[in-house]
Amino acid sequence: MKLPWPRSLFARLMLIWLIGISLVLAVSFALFVGERDRVGRDALFEGIAQEVANVADVLDRLAPEERARWIDELGRRRLRLSLRPPPEHLRPLPPDHPMLPALRRAMPERNIMLFAHSRGDGPHPALLLSLSLRDGSSVSVRLPGIAPLAELPPAPPGRLLPALAALLIGVSLLTWLGVRIATRPLSRMAAAARALGEDPDRPPMDTRGPVEVAQAAAAFNQMQQRIGEHVRDRTRILAAISHDLQTPITRLRLRAEMIDEETLRTKIQADLDAMQSLIKEGLTYARSMEADRSRQTIDLNGLLEALRDDAVDMGWSVALAGTLRTPFEGQISALRRALWNLIENGVKFGQQVDIRVSETSDGQTILIRDHGPGLPPEELEKVFEPFYRTEASRNRETGGTGLGLAIARNLLRTQGATVTLSNPAEGGLLATVKLPRRH
Known part of the structure; x- marks a missing residue:
């Protein structure tokens, strides 16, 4: 055993x-x-x-x-x-x-x-x-x-046992203090690593302390700086590509208008629309990695009701159940975009979407369930990868760019939230969004 x-x-x-x-x-x-x-x-x-x-x-x-x-x-x-x-x-x-x-x-x-x-x-x-x-x-x-x-008779326990107990208690307290001091830098580094996912531009770690701790903190700060530079460089490159491609795409649209054959002209226009959408989504995905430090109090009930109304206005079948008592401290545009992407994905593959909210001890939970066929277990995590599309979405009508779920996860992560997918027993695909409670 x-x-x-x-x-x-x-x-x-x-x-x-x-x-x-x-x-x-x-x-x-x-x-x-x-x-x-x-x-x-x-x-x-x-x-x-x-x-x-x-x-x-x-x-x-x-x-x-x-x-x-x-x-x-x-x-x-x-x-x-x-x-x-x-x-x-x-x-x-x-x-x-x-x-x-x-x-x-x-x-x-x-x-x-x-x-x-x-x-x-x-x-x-x-x-x-x-x-x-x-x-x-x-x-x-x-x-x-x-x-x-x-x-021979043993020593009387009147003084020996209390002395041993006092010695053990004293040594245990000293051990607890020493181990706590030794492991506290690791706890701070773990907290800094979690915060790095929310805000890559967070202040660097304090490098004071023992030599080993200072070296680890300096290496962590260097890694954080390189990650920030990498994200910013990628965003600038995609922004430059998106900007530079607008001009040839516009010229191609003008030239397509001069084509007399309507079928060919329609196909070219559809390809140009797909190209422009892919460029726009790629730029949005790159920017979703950047944390926005401006936070505000968000009325989640009002936000979800507005998203439901917008979906109903577009002819989608979306239902909302439950209410939340406490607001959420975050970036409203990023949260709106992330939840909308999840709702849109559910409608696209499951036609009908049910949203249910609840309070938890450490925050709020938003459940977004569609009524589609669900996903194989091996694809529940892969669909969050950039440009990954399932076999059912590899067509022009429903395929998209394969960036919607990746953008949603990045936007939620920058606010300390998480999103996971699962196949519930009642069928469909369930997206679980957990928002942390901020103190």
Whole structure:
């Protein structure tokens, strides 16, 4: 099963940081607990060994006949002393027992043997220590039961867990701040890229900040400048071509009027009209890429009603349903031209057009649906390409120039709006226009 991976860079960096820090804290906690247990065990063993060494020194100073009288007093705290040797059935513990090094360090000159005693005061078996005094006599010391290292009681959580929680929260806040600062330039660049589609002439990005951010911002500004120059150059070229072609087209019209054969004259006039329309639409498409910064409050209800009335006056079947409560801030001529192109396209291929408007949380939605045959799924996006025409439109009557939808999309994009095509279940072709809400 593939684990879900966050989509945003901020969430990914936060996840990597938190997982890494959690692993470091877990390893550090395990090492701390292990070291605490080792130090605690060594301190315990050293204390017991030193206590036994002190008792052995006292017994060395006592006469043999006095040892029996003092033996119980000396082991009153936690040791049980006996002047008898250990039972013969006990087997000595291996030399790697953790208690033996502490005993040998405390009593290096004495002969020491350690046994496990089955009787004890606690849940763990007691240890029986046999050591020799200076006069050669032996003393048995029953030590208290000592738990293995893994069974030592854990540290009290009263202070440790709150300290770890405070450390994790503090590191998480610092991580959030650091990741947010690191990813904020990317967010600004993404916002600038979106705004570039609306206004190619927008002010350049701020190039202040770290070296990498400044370099990326400078490259983005350079790209924006080149795109603006390219659009302006293309518009000037098309305008020049359109202007220069007007004169030969006008001469051809005059010469066509001198043709006596009416059929031939009509065909030539139709070709000249198509040429002039193509030149005009090409120039309009080029200019549709240029953003108009002048915005005004647009009454969408009034605009759509005017477009519907104009279509009805031309004999088209266009219906409008729904109302919008909020106006739209945009460029009215560009929005009018874009919506008209969509309505005209629907009438051309679907005869009847239904317009429905609605409010959304982030703006307004305009649905323009015709009653035609629709489009194959692979052509729903291709029809927005310049000069692209479907097979059903490759004729003189309905074909057009193949620029109407491309112009509509460009005009809507310059205002932050989008348009998409789909084939609804009830049939026809549906154009969905989403207008953003501006604050």
